[in-house]
Amino acid sequence: MKKRLSGLIAVVIAFMLLAPGCSRTTRYEYEQPLNVVNDAYRTWYEVFVPSFYDADGDGTGDLAGLTARLDYLNDGKGGGLGVGGIWLMPIMPSPSYHKYDVTDYENVDPAYGTLGDLERLVTECHKRGMRLIIDYELNHTSSQHPWFLSATATLQQNPAQPAANPYLEYYNFVRGRPAVGSYARVGTTDWYYEDQFSPSMPDLNLDNAGLRTQIQKSTRFWLDKGVDGFRLDGVLYYYGGNNSGDTDRNVAFVDWLVDYCRTIDPDAYVVGEVWSNASTIAEYYGSHASSFFAFPFAQATGVVASTLNGTGADASAQSFCKATAAWQRMLQEYDMQAIDAPFIGNHDTARPAGFFSGDLQKTKMAGGLYLMMSGGPFVYYGEELGMTGSRIDEDKRGPMQWSDTVTTGMTKGPPGMDPPVLLFEAEEVQDKDPGSLLNYYRRAIRLRNENPEIARGTVTVLGGIADPEVCAIAKAWNGSHIILVISTSEEAKVVEFSRTANQCTGIRGYLSTTGAAVTLRGDRLTLPPMSIVVLK
Known part of the structure; x- marks a missing residue:
């Protein structure tokens, strides 16, 4: 595979206005057979259980409600959002609404259901080819433990x-x-x-042998229940007072825990939260955990948002592509098996529809950019609907917007939450709209499931492009390669692309924020505003 696109991409029309009517969603003609690989490279979906779906009518979401709506996420037949795994935010007994202060490491909070409900959820996930991981709070317990x-x-x-x-x-x-x-x-x-977080959350002494035995016992308990792994909360704070973080000791503890998990389940997936800079996060891959969240690419100030909002050094398609390649290289310096965990927002950050000020095109494109990154991306529940929330944590964890008219299954949300601001339609409306944010996310995840190179491929930035708003990267995996061509321009672009020189026969699929089609006629590639095309 050449590292330079031969005559590849020379932009021949810098700004080309779309013909009248092209803003309407064009019939999509590139759906491919699914090629889902059963490994740890999955698209994950983060769920705050009490805000997702209420099965018993008490206003609080529960495990039974999530089970009832699994087909929305993945019906096991190629339908639904298409995610391959679920991360449950804390479900263990706790006196708080968020459950990050645990009182019992081997049970489910009664507000969410029972252990039997969890086991049914695990069974139904596995039937659909999905895995399920749970939040694991090991930095501290509740003061009521x-x-x-x-x-x-x-x-x-x-x-x-x-x-x-x-x-x-x-x-x-x-x-x-x-x-x-x-x-x-x-x-x-x-x-x-x-108490690094709160007097109600006393920090644990993770060096204590008795405590480690208890942690092993609880870890085995959940893995024996069929849970497929863990999301480790607050890894940066395991050791080191005053939030300083002792990287070497933190990494050693995670390594110990991961090793124990894999003596029980060799395929156990462990993803850690290290909310820090790029070099610090990369160091934690020395623990051999599966993944750590890619905070440098997330939030309103991360690489993805900066690329689209035109601010800072990361304000172009080309800088985005270079950043993703450099990030992959950095992680692999610590672990060649590293699986990146990109995301745009989570339960602690402002939601993207809000920090893009309700701009549907940018909100779509942000999803497209991080969902085309290598690794296993994490979608925060409701993100695919354009839910908002930013002022306080409770606002970021509001009720899933299933319907504007039907109250069945709707939750009341966390106490103290501001009334939700809806910038886009509820799920029942977006489901039927081909141009909706929801259907854009479905298409993006479908592309990942059709083309395993997107998640697993070694990234090479391809040269020959003068326009900073257009970039191309190759992803090679298992003897196959694809090329992603990305345009972050608000105008259409036409570029010259040599199929022969770049060993591509044509379009595999695309993401269009406007609904206009990507076309390849001869060697001329037409990219609608803010679009991504997969070539193979």
């Missing part, structure tokens, strides 16, 4: 000479308030405990 209650009771009974209690070693207790770090007081004693 029995371990912590026992430990603090011991300290308060005799602060001067506490009785022996193994749970005292499960947490980071110190006598006298440290000058550095975040610590909370135990009652009126002179004992303090580390």
Whole structure:
């Protein structure tokens, strides 16, 4: 495969206006047979269970509700959104609405259902070829966890000479308030405990052998239930006070946990949250976890949004393509088996429809850019509908917008949430609109499922393009290659593309934000505004 497109792409019409009527959705003629590979390179869907679908009518989403709507995600027959896996945000018992402060590591919160409900969900996911992973909160527990209650009771009974209690070693207790770090007081004693997130979330001492045995026990419990892996919360904060992060110790702990997971299930998928810069995230791949989230490409200030909003150094299609190639190389320096985890938004960040100010084209294109990246991307529930939410965390976790008219299954959302602002139609309307954001996402994920090179391919940026708004990359995998040509221009582009020189016979599929078709006549490739084409 040549690293330069021979006469490839020379833009011959810099700005070409679409003919009247071309903004309407053109009949799509390139659907290919599915070629889904059963491995860890999947498109994942993040679900906040209480906001997704309510099966029992109490206003809180539950596991039974998610099971009832699995066909929306993947019906096992090529229909639905097409995702290959689900990440459940915390489901373990907890006193908070978000459940990130656990009181029992081996149960389901009663508000969400039962262990039996979870097992049914796992079974139904597996029937459809989907995997299911759950959030795992190991940096801290709830202050209501029995371990912590026992430990603090011991300290308060005799602060001067506490009785022996193994749970005292499960947490980071110190006598006298440290000058550095975040610590909370135990009652009126002179004992303090580390609480990097909140006094209601005491940090665990992950070096303790007894605690590690408990973690292994709980890990086996969930894997034995059929869960396919874990999303590790707050990995950056496992070791190191004052949110500093001790990378070497954090990596070593993740490596220990991943190794244990794979003694039980060799295919266990583990993805970690390291909310940091590119070089720090890359270092964590030394743990041999499957993936870490690609924060540099996400959010309103990340590479994807900057590419489309025309700000900063990452403000062009060409810089985007170069960034994706450089990112892949960086990760593989630490682990050749690294599986990137790109995303545009999650439960902690503003939703993209909001930070693109309701611009449907940009919202679509943002999805297209990160869904064409290598690895296993994560779609946040409702993102495919253009849901909004940014002011507070509760707003980012609002009710899934199934319908404007039918209340069945609708949830009430987190307490304290602002009323949802709907920029686009609900699911029942978008489902029937070929030009909707929902159907754009379906098409993007379908392209991944038709062309395994998109997820798995080694990326090479192809030269020969002068226009910064157009770029091309090759992805080679398993003896096959595809070429992605990306235009971030708000105008149509026509480029010269030598099929012979670039070993491509034609179009495999495309993503169009306007509904206009991508065409290839001879060696002339016509790209509608903000579009992506797959060539092979």
